Structures are given as C-alpha cells and as structure tokens.
Amino acid sequence: MRFSKYCPVCNSQNYETLINYKFRNPGNDFKNYLDDSINSRLWILFNKILSNNNSANFYITLCNSCGFIFLNPRFSEGEFKIKYSFLTEMKSVENILQKNPMYNLDIRAQRIYKLINKFYSQNSNFKPRILDYGGAGGHLLIPFKNKYKCYVVDYSKWKLPNGIEYLGKDLDHLEKEDSFDIIFLLHTLEHIINPKEFLDYLCKYLKNDGLIYVEVPLGCVREWRFLMEPLTHINFFSEESLFKLFTLCNLNVIHIDTSYQWVTHGKNWNINIIGTKCKEGNFINLNSIPATKAQMVNYYYIFQDLINIRNYSTKIKNIIKYLRDKLKNFNLN
Ligand SMILES: [Zn+2]
Structure with a gap:
C-alpha cells in the first residue's frame, strides 16, 4: 500500500x-x-x-x-x-x-436495454458487438442476444446463457482492432486502483461511434461515511467526478443521471453515464450537473436511503461498528 x-x-x-x-x-x-x-x-x-x-x-x-x-x-x-x-x-x-442469491435480474437487464435503445440506433446490415466487462453470468446481455453479438469478460468463468461468449479474464489477448460497438462497465470502477488508466485501457476497444455505459454506486453520499472494510470499494463517485473522469478519457457524455434503481438484491442510488468518442452530437455540459459538494449533502438521497427498510439491519450494524471503532480510537476499551 x-x-x-x-x-x-x-x-x-x-x-x-x-x-x-x-x-x-x-x-x-x-x-x-x-x-x-x-x-x-x-x-x-x-x-x-x-x-x-x-x-x-x-x-x-x-x-x-x-x-x-x-x-x-x-x-x-x-x-x-x-x-x-x-x-x-x-x-x-x-x-x-x-446465502443471499441475486434475484429479479430481468428488471435491471430490461432497464439497461431500454436506456441503450434510446441512444444507439442499430444498422440492420450488421450485428453490433456488445461487451459486458465484469459481466459475471451474462444476465444483462439476455435482452440483447438476438440482435447483438454478446461477449463477457470476467475474472471468473461463469456458466453463460446460449448466445453469450466468454472472452477471458481481461482484454489483453484481443487485437486492438477487435473492438466493440457497446461496452458495459457496471459496478466495477468503484473497485479499481487507477480508474483513469483503466477507463483509457477499456476505451481502446470502443469503436469511434460506439457507446460506453458505466454504472457505479452513488458513493459520495453515505458510503464513505460508514465504511466497513477498505478492500472492496475504494472509490466513491459523484456525478461531477464521473463526468470529469469521462472527459479526461476523451469521452463526450450523452447521458448522466442519479437514480434509485434495482441492482442485484434491491434498490440503491446509482449513477448511470453513457459516453462516446464521437466528437459531434448533443453532449451534456458540466455546468448542468451537480457538483460533488452539493451532491454529498443532498438530504433527498439521504432520506430515500434512510427509509429503505430492506437495508435496515445492515445499516444498524454499520452504525454500531462505526461507533465501536470510534470509541476504540479514543482508547476507551
Ligand atoms: Zn481529482
């Protein structure tokens, strides 16, 4: 370290x-x-x-x-x-x-399918190539299977549905010209040591007119305040920091929002962003999104999070552990 x-x-x-x-x-x-x-x-x-x-x-x-x-x-x-x-x-x-299986996976897959369809118009002459980086069991690609060539890269090799191909642990063995029309990177950037370097690496495989869709937890509000261990999430994004990361990687942003949405076990606040290397189009301006300092104290997010009953037992455990560690720091035990 x-x-x-x-x-x-x-x-x-x-x-x-x-x-x-x-x-x-x-x-x-x-x-x-x-x-x-x-x-x-x-x-x-x-x-x-x-x-x-x-x-x-x-x-x-x-x-x-x-x-x-x-x-x-x-x-x-x-x-x-x-x-x-x-x-x-x-x-x-x-x-x-x-112990705690994922469920309602189709809710998330359909949400992403609809979002991508808003921004990607398919040319009927060829099947676009779509990659889910860190795509685990490939479930997000199921709605795309018929019209796209679907690929997964993941640290582990999962059993994939028919029509979805596993490419390996990373993209290192692919040729640079072996590129994709759409790349997904969901709930991964919050774990990455060098997010800028990593996004640059991934975008080498994105076609110039392609789209990259990134989803991360809205880490800038609650998560860093109640961190349970330092080995899993090491980055806590806001719309501002994710937008600036895209800009630094030469991506123009065509969509960004913060939504309370289904992930794998329930609903959470997440940031959704779509970018492209394309230089012309209707792009979002940095001035139209909230700054980190405004987003991190927004009581609307905090309130919605507090009334999320599903997380309550975890939340109470987090608070108790947080207070216990604070007391230990004052050498009161
Ligand atoms: Zn910075």
Whole structure:
C-alpha cells in the first residue's frame, strides 16, 4: 500500500481528508468468515497483504479539483491480485451468493436495454458487438442476444446463457482492432486502483461511434461515511467526478443521471453515464450537473436511503461498528 500524493482521476495534489478509519485485525481463523463479506476481506488485508499488522489507518480523501472521493493509501496491483486469488480460493463470492442469491435480474437487464435503445440506433446490415466487462453470468446481455453479438469478460468463468461468449479474464489477448460497438462497465470502477488508466485501457476497444455505459454506486453520499472494510470499494463517485473522469478519457457524455434503481438484491442510488468518442452530437455540459459538494449533502438521497427498510439491519450494524471503532480510537476499551 502506498499513500498517493495525486488524485487517481485528475492527478491533482489539491485534496483534503474528510475522515479517517482505523481497521483492526479480526483474528486469524478465516474459516469463521467464509460467508461473511466484511470479516473475510479484513482477514485477507491483515493476514495476507499487511503481514499480521494489528491495525491500519485509511483516509477518505476529497479531490478539490475534480470532486473525486477516494480511499488513501492505495493498494498496488500485486496486493489486489492477492485479494482476488484468496477470494477465489475461499469461494467467497459463491458462498455469499448462495446465502443471499441475486434475484429479479430481468428488471435491471430490461432497464439497461431500454436506456441503450434510446441512444444507439442499430444498422440492420450488421450485428453490433456488445461487451459486458465484469459481466459475471451474462444476465444483462439476455435482452440483447438476438440482435447483438454478446461477449463477457470476467475474472471468473461463469456458466453463460446460449448466445453469450466468454472472452477471458481481461482484454489483453484481443487485437486492438477487435473492438466493440457497446461496452458495459457496471459496478466495477468503484473497485479499481487507477480508474483513469483503466477507463483509457477499456476505451481502446470502443469503436469511434460506439457507446460506453458505466454504472457505479452513488458513493459520495453515505458510503464513505460508514465504511466497513477498505478492500472492496475504494472509490466513491459523484456525478461531477464521473463526468470529469469521462472527459479526461476523451469521452463526450450523452447521458448522466442519479437514480434509485434495482441492482442485484434491491434498490440503491446509482449513477448511470453513457459516453462516446464521437466528437459531434448533443453532449451534456458540466455546468448542468451537480457538483460533488452539493451532491454529498443532498438530504433527498439521504432520506430515500434512510427509509429503505430492506437495508435496515445492515445499516444498524454499520452504525454500531462505526461507533465501536470510534470509541476504540479514543482508547476507551
Ligand atoms: Zn481529482
């Protein structure tokens, strides 16, 4: 882990700390944590990445230039490889999904299908190529299957529906000219160490007249205030920071909004953005979207989140853990 002096989106050194967290080693018996997403990650952090430190400090940082909120220090690619290989070995994702399966997957798939159809007009002479990066079981591509050639790239190889092809763990073995008309990147950028570098890499495979659709949690409101562990979400986006990330990657924005929408287990606040490399068209202006500092204190999001009964037990657990850790920091135990 290394403390970054630069914003991982815009490279600015003009940032401030919003809050700091001290995480503690949960103990070394990982068998207790197989289906516990928080403690399994803390176990990996302290037992495999930090070699048995008892505690570690992390700072939630706000970039004053682009409005990006991020966790500092940053992990290295090697440390994240350790994380993913242990999660695979522990079958962590499978265990958690077995206990709490995803459902109503078609609601989300249909929402995205309708959104893409608004902005992408299909030429009947050829079947456009569509890639879901991190697309897991391929369920979001099901509505597209008949009219598109559908592909998934994912760290794990899932069983895919007929008509959807697995390309591998990443795009490194593809030819650069092997490009896509539409790329999806859903709930991935919040996990990525270098979001700017990563989006640049992915866009090499986007055709000039293609579209990239990105969805991330609205992290700038509640999530960074109640962080349970530092190994999963390390980036907390707002509309402003996501828009500026797109601009820095030479993408023009044709759609951006913040919606309370179904993901895999229920509804959450998410940012949806569509960009293109195309230089001409009706693009959204930065002045028409909220700044991070306005969005992070918007009581409308907070209120909607508070009345979300589905999350209540998790929310209370988060608050208790947060207060307990604060008390530990004052050495009251
Ligand atoms: Zn920045």
